[in-house]
Amino acid sequence: MFGVEALDLARIQFAFTVSFHIIFPAITIGLASYLAVIHFLWLKTGKVKYENIYKFWSKIFAVNFGMGVVSGVVMAFQFGTHWSEFSRFAGGITGPLLTYEVTTAFFLEAGFLGVMLFGENRVGKKTHFFATCMVALGTFLSMFWILSSNSWMQTPAGYEIIDNRVVPVDWFAVVFNPSFPYRLVHMGLAVFVTTALFVGSVAAWHLRKGNQHPEYKKMFSMSMWFLVITIPLQIFAGDLHGLNTLKHQPMKIAAMEGHWTNEGYGATPLVLFALPDSESETNRFEIAIPVLGSLILTHSLTDQVPALDEVSKADRPNVPVVFWAFRIMVALGGLMLLAALISLYQRKKGTFYTNKCWLTFIVWMGPSGLLAILAGWFVTEVGRQPWVVNGLLRTADAVSPHTTLHMSISLLGFILVYSLVFITGYLYMVRLMRRGIDSSETTAIDHDNMSKGDQ
Amino acid sequence: MAFDLSFIWAFVILIGVAVYIVADGFDLGVGILLPFVKQEAVKDEFIDSISPVWDGNETWLILGGAALMGAFPLAYAVILEAFTFPIVVMLFALILRGVAFEFRVHSPAGHKKIWTIAFVVGSYIAALMQGMMAGAFLEGFLIGTTAQGTHFFDGKDTDWISPFSLLTGVGLVIMFAVIGIFWGAMKGNDTLKNRVLSFKKPAIFALIIVLIAIMIAMLFSTKLMPLLVGARLYLVVGSMIIIGLVLLMLLGNSMSAGKGFLLTVFIMVCGMVGYTSLFFPYIIPPSITLEMAASASSSQMFGLVGTLIMLPIIIFYLSWTYFIFRGKVIAGEGY
Numbered sequence: 001m002f003g004v005e006a007l008d009l010a011r012i013q014f015a016f017t018v019s020f021h022i023i024f025p026a027i028t029i030g031l032a033s034y035l036a037v038i039h040f041l042w043l044k045t046g047k048v049k050y051e052n053i054y055k056f057w058s059k060i061f062a063v064n065f066g067m068g069v070v071s072g073v074v075m076a077f078q079f080g081t082h083w084s085e086f087s088r089f090a091g092g093i094t095g096p097l098l099t100y101e102v103t104t105a106f107f108l109e110a111g112f113l114g115v116m117l118f119g120e121n122r123v124g125k126k127t128h129f130f131a132t133c134m135v136a137l138g139t140f141l142s143m144f145w146i147l148s149s150n151s152w153m154q155t156p157a158g159y160e161i162i163d164n165r166v167v168p169v170d171w172f173a174v175v176f177n178p179s180f181p182y183r184l185v186h187m188g189l190a191v192f193v194t195t196a197l198f199v200g201s202v203a204a205w206h207l208r209k210g211n212q213h214p215e216y217k218k219m220f221s222m223s224m225w226f227l228v229i230t231i232p233l234q235i236f237a238g239d240l241h242g243l244n245t246l247k248h249q250p251m252k253i254a255a256m257e258g259h260w261t262n263e264g265y266g267a268t269p270l271v272l273f274a275l276p277d278s279e280s281e282t283n284r285f286e287i288a289i290p291v292l293g294s295l296i297l298t299h300s301l302t303d304q305v306p307a308l309d310e311v312s313k314a315d316r317p318n319v320p321v322v323f324w325a326f327r328i329m330v331a332l333g334g335l336m337l338l339a340a341l342i343s344l345y346q347r348k349k350g351t352f353y354t355n356k357c358w359l360t361f362i363v364w365m366g367p368s369g370l371l372a373i374l375a376g377w378f379v380t381e382v383g384r385q386p387w388v389v390n391g392l393l394r395t396a397d398a399v400s401p402h403t404t405l406h407m408s409i410s411l412l413g414f415i416l417v418y419s420l421v422f423i424t425g426y427l428y429m430v431r432l433m434r435r436g437i438d439s440s441e442t443t444a445i446d447h448d449n450m451s452k453g454d455q
Numbered sequence: 456m457a458f459d460l461s462f463i464w465a466f467v468i469l470i471g472v473a474v475y476i477v478a479d480g481f482d483l484g485v486g487i488l489l490p491f492v493k494q495e496a497v498k499d500e501f502i503d504s505i506s507p508v509w510d511g512n513e514t515w516l517i518l519g520g521a522a523l524m525g526a527f528p529l530a531y532a533v534i535l536e537a538f539t540f541p542i543v544v545m546l547f548a549l550i551l552r553g554v555a556f557e558f559r560v561h562s563p564a565g566h567k568k569i570w571t572i573a574f575v576v577g578s579y580i581a582a583l584m585q586g587m588m589a590g591a592f593l594e595g596f597l598i599g600t601t602a603q604g605t606h607f608f609d610g611k612d613t614d615w616i617s618p619f620s621l622l623t624g625v626g627l628v629i630m631f632a633v634i635g636i637f638w639g640a641m642k643g644n645d646t647l648k649n650r651v652l653s654f655k656k657p658a659i660f661a662l663i664i665v666l667i668a669i670m671i672a673m674l675f676s677t678k679l680m681p682l683l684v685g686a687r688l689y690l691v692v693g694s695m696i697i698i699g700l701v702l703l704m705l706l707g708n709s710m711s712a713g714k715g716f717l718l719t720v721f722i723m724v725c726g727m728v729g730y731t732s733l734f735f736p737y738i739i740p741p742s743i744t745l746e747m748a749a750s751a752s753s754s755q756m757f758g759l760v761g762t763l764i765m766l767p768i769i770i771f772y773l774s775w776t777y778f779i780f781r782g783k784v785i786a787g788e789g790y
Contacts, residue, residue, distance in 0.1 A: 063557045069510060070553035074546050076520050080535025081542050087524055088532040088605070092750035095525025096758035102518045103765035110514045111773050114507030114780065122779050164603065165528070167751040400536045406612050410543050417547045421554055428561045 009407035010082045010399045013414055015381075017074055019374055020418050024068030026373050029143055030195025031061050032136035039132045043125060052215050056437045057199070060429055062117055067425045069110070071418070082410075083388075086398035089165050090389055093174055094149050101145035109138030147187055151180035153389050154380065155248045166392070178248055182241040183380075189234040190376065193336065194369025196226040201366025202433045208359040215437050217353055220362075224343040224352075231340045235333060239296075245383075246297055249390060250306035251315070252383030255322035257293055258283050261309045268293035268305040276319040281309065317385040325378035332372040339365055460755040461745040464526035465738065467762060471519040473727045476585075477634070477720050478512035481505070484635020486552060486578020487628060488651060489571070497647050498571065504642040504784045506556055511773055513549070525758045529606060529748040530738045537596050537608045538588055541615055545584035552577030579628060586627025590620035593733055594678045595741040606743060619672050619679070626665040630726075633658050633705075634719045640712035642784050648712070659702050670695060678741070679733075687732050694729030698722050 035057055042050035076098065079087050087095075115123060115131035123131070158173025159166045168174050200223030203216045246253045253259075258276045259268060260283070270292035274283035297305050308316050339362060346352040388395040482505045492498050505512075524531040535542060555574035559567050594617060599609030636658060639651035673679040683691060701722050705715055734740040738748050749755065 059561065063561055066510075066554055066557040069513070070550040073513070073517060073549060076517050077535060077542055077546060079524065080520070080531045081539040084532035084536040084608075087535070088528050091524045091528025091531055092754035095521060095523075095528060095531070095750065096754055096761075097525075098521040099518070099525045099758045100761050102514065102521045103762055103769065106514045106517060107511065107765075107769045107773065110510040111769070111776050113510060114776050118507040119776075119779055162751070164605070168753045168757065171753075171757050400539070401607075402536075402539065402612070406539070410539070413543060413547065417550060421550055424562075425554055425558065428558060431563070432561060 005404045006402055006407045007396055007399050009404065009411050010402075011395065013082065013407070013411045014078065016411070017071070017078060017414055017418070019377070020422055021068070021071040021075055022373065022377060023370055024064055024071060025139070025142070026191050026194050026370060027064050027198060028061070028068050029139040029191040030193075030198075031057060031064065032132075032139040033192065034195055034199065035061060036129075036132050036136040039129050043129050049214050049218060052437045053219060056215070058117060060432050062113075063425060063429050063432070065109075065113065067422055071422065082400050082402070082407075083398050084400040086388055086393065089393050089398070090153070091165075093152060093159060093166050093168050096168075097145055097149040097152070097175070101142055101149075105138045105142035105145060107138075109135050109142070112138070143188065143191070144184065147184050148175050148177070148180050151183045152177045154183075154384055155179040156389055156392055161392070166389075179241075179244055182237070182244045185237045186234070186241045186376075187373075189230055189237055190369065190373050193227065193230050193234060194373060196223040196230070197336070197339075197362075197365050197369040198367075199223045200227070201363050204359040204362040205434070206436050207353055208356055208363065211436065212353065213437065220353065224340070224347075224362075227336060227340040228344060231333070231337050235337065238333070243297065245380075246305070249384065251308065251311060251317060252322065252380070253297065254306055254308045254310075255317045255319045255383055256326040256379060257297075257305065258286075258319060258323045259293065259305055259307050262304045262307045263309070265304065267291040267295075267300075267302050268297070270296065274323070276323050278313075278316075278319050315386060317383050322379055322383045325375045325382065329372050329375040329379060332368045332375070335365065335368060336372075460752055460759060461526065461749040463759060464522065464749075464755055465735075465745050467759075467766075468519055468522045468526070469727070469731060471515050471522060473724065475512070475515035475519060476727070477723050478515060479509070480631045480723065481634045481638040481716075482509045482512055483552075483578045483582045484631040484633070484638060486575050487582060487632045488635045488639065488654065489575050489578075491654060492647065492650055494646070497643075497650065500643060500647055500784050501639060502556070502559070502574070504638070507780050508777065509553075509556065511776065513553070522758070522762070526750055526755050527738055527745070527748040528750050529743065533596060533598070533606065533608045533739050533743070533748075534592070537610060538591070538615055540612055541584045541588050541591075545581050545588075548577040548580035548584065550577070552581060578631075582628045582631050583624045586624035587615060587620040589627065589730070590623030591615035591617065593623075593730070593740065594619060594676070596739055598739065598742050606739075606747075619669075619676060622665065622669050622672055626662070626669060629658060629662045629665055630723070633662055634716070634723070637712055637716035637719050641716050642782075644783055652712075656706060659706055663699065663702055666695065666698065682733055690732035691729045694725040697725050698729075701725075 035054060038050050038054045038057070041047070042054055079091075079094070112131040112134040115128070116135050119131065120128055152174055155178040156166070157177040158168060158170035160169050161167070199219050203220035203223065206213075206216045207220060242253065242256075257268070258271045258274050260276075260281050262268070267290070269288040269290045271283060271286055271288045274286040274288075276283050291301055293305055294300060294303055308319065342358060342361070343352070346355055346358050349355075351358070384390055386394050386396065388398045485501055485505055489498060489501060492501055520531070523534075551573040555570045555577065559570040559574070562570060591614070596608060597610035597614065598606050600606055632654070636651045636655050640648045643651065673683065701718050704710075705718055710718075736744050736746075738745045
């Protein structure tokens with residue numbers, strides 16, 4: 001009884017801290033690349049417009065980055081404090097991957113961020129641009145390693161089990177494990193889409209208020225073009241990721257589809273809406289399209305998709321959570337596609353920067369990328385249960401043997417500190433975004449010399 | 456083979472921890488000294504002196520944690536589990552300190568004071584927790600063994616609190632204050648420089664008193680006294696004598712701030728040598744050796760190749776950023 005409760009508390013705490021954390025890198029990775037592009041345009045054209053955009057977003061980037069760093073440090077230590085059995089069992093693989101993340105990514109970001117934010121008057125223009133690029137590279141490498149580590153836990157490869165712990169035998173197979181390429185592409189596109197929506201919605205907010213400055217138009221236009229290109233790619237990548245999951249983690253797919261049994265069925269239907277009931281192992285209020293599930297997932301009209309009843313109850317993930325998180329992600333993706341299509345129409349009609357309904361829609365779409373990422377991670381992480389390392393280590397066996405009291409205190413501490421610090425931080429960020437571009441900071445006088453005389 | 460790799464890894468982790476203590480040490484020292492600086496502009500100047508570098512400094516801590524997980528997963532699991540409480544508190548403190556850098560600048564005017572307080576409180580608590588963990592680590596962990604021969608932490612959540620760990624906690628807070636004083640004197644303009652230097656004598660005297668107290672506590676400790684034999688005794692006593700002499704040198708008035716800073720770094724390195732010699736070759740004192748806690752040599756090898764290639768590169772560009780931000784703080788510099 002007590003063991004189970006402490007486990008639940010540890011799981012809630014991990015879900016809470018990691019969900020809070022992922023918001024920051026999701027924006028940091030995309031924004032760093034965006035800043036590098038804007039910095040390049042600024043360097044190449046010397047236009048004040050780009051300098052303004054760069055300085056505006058680098059402030060928001062800095063606040064966001066700071067919150068990402070400190071909440072990320074928590075993750076690095078939580079594996080040991082709350083999941084000591086996991087660390088003992090899998091540390092020989094996840095540890096070196098994390099070490100690579102620190103040595104190739106964290107130091108790069110941290111070292112060059114100082115130059116990027118504070119060094120403009122101390123280094124040349126090109127060096128300053130180089131620093132921005134290094135920060136962007138660092139964020140990307142960080143995503144590479146952390147997704148490799150997570151994917152390995154989803155689809156372990158390249159290991160042996162010796163003395164009750166994993167021992168790597170083929171590092172190439174470990175790093176490039178079966179689900180890693182799909183997860184990297186899907187998450188990579190997701191963070192860029194998220195940033196495009198984030199930047200686009202801030203621009204839309206200002207445009208809607210009547211601030212028709214070239215900066216906001218530029219930001220808005222770039223974001224919307226980006227969505228037009230990447231959303232279809234993302235839908236395609238998501239489909240491929242799904243097929244990969246079907247191959248390696250069929251129970252996750254069965255949970256996503258709310259697919260309880262194949263008995264008495266032919267081809268698998270696609271469930272659009274349902275209330276999955278784990279007790280009776282059925283869906284209530286189901287609305288389904290016959291055969292479509294088979295068509296999407298097996299690309300045939302007859303093949304069946306594996307069903308939940310193929311494994312015992314104890315080996316199934318929480319179906320309602322996975323089922324609904326998946327639908328939220330897909331629905332948000334649909335809205336993003338709609339936004340991309342409307343943007344083309346609005347451009348054609350000539351009301352792209354002025355139509356209030358359209359601009360309001362994009363303002364509201366601002367957090368949709370973040371929500372879709374969170375929902376997607378709930379699908380993949382809850383869908384992996386009851387395993388922490390798929391097929392090798394159960395979550396229940398991975399937890400530290402702390403008491404329920406100990407876990408309760410630390411969970412409460414995390415909720416208090418995170419809510420206070422990070423919600424406040426987000427309010428400050430919103431404040432910066434509302435305040436908008438401050439042209440007085442620009443070095444408008446002379447663009448060919450090193451930027452002197454600002455402040 | 457495995458033993459040699461463990462040895463190298465232990466050295467890498469030690470270097471990481473040592474760099475962290477020195478680099479984030481003066482960052483935390485700034486927070487520890489901040490309440491004694493009165494004018495708002497001078498406070499800003501003091502914090503500005505570390506704004507461009509604190510993040511890189513803190514990364515050494517994550518390197519230590521990640522390397523420990525990869526190379527010695529057993530030690531990572533046991534030590535972090537035993538230190539869950541102080542680690543969580545330290546992390547909260549580092550969160551407060553870390554966000555305060557940005558929030559102070561970007562918050563509404565009325566909030567600035569709150570984030571300055573958060574910065575100070577975060578610095579004190581982080582330093583205290585680190586110092587207490589350092590002391591508790593030396594006193595060792597209660598280790599159990601399962602029927603399968605797996606080692607686990609068999610103690611209580613509160614084992615890390617002891618009179619000795621309190622002493623080392625206070626000691627580290629004062630040590631960070633001392634290095635913060637020389638950092639402030641080196642980077643600060645006249646007002647800041649004179650202000651922090653006025654604390655030099657009391658801080659160094661306090662440090663000497665705490666060090667003597669720690670030595671006495673060790674002599675009376677049933678856990679620590681038996682360690683002081685042979686080469687260990689010479690290393691510990693030797694480093695203590697050197698530290699004492701350098702501290703007396705630092706009390707002199709004629710020394711430049713830069714030289715004082717370097718000598719403080721030297722003290723911290725000596726402290727690390729003495730400290731490490733107290734538990735080597737154990738990684739979970741008093742019973743688990745480096746070899747027993749090591750991951751498979753394939754794990755250690757993979758991580759080591761990357762780390763040994765990357766470390767010189769990291770040191771190169773981090774030194775370069777320090778070079779860029781050399782000299783006194785320029786008021787209002789930033790973005």
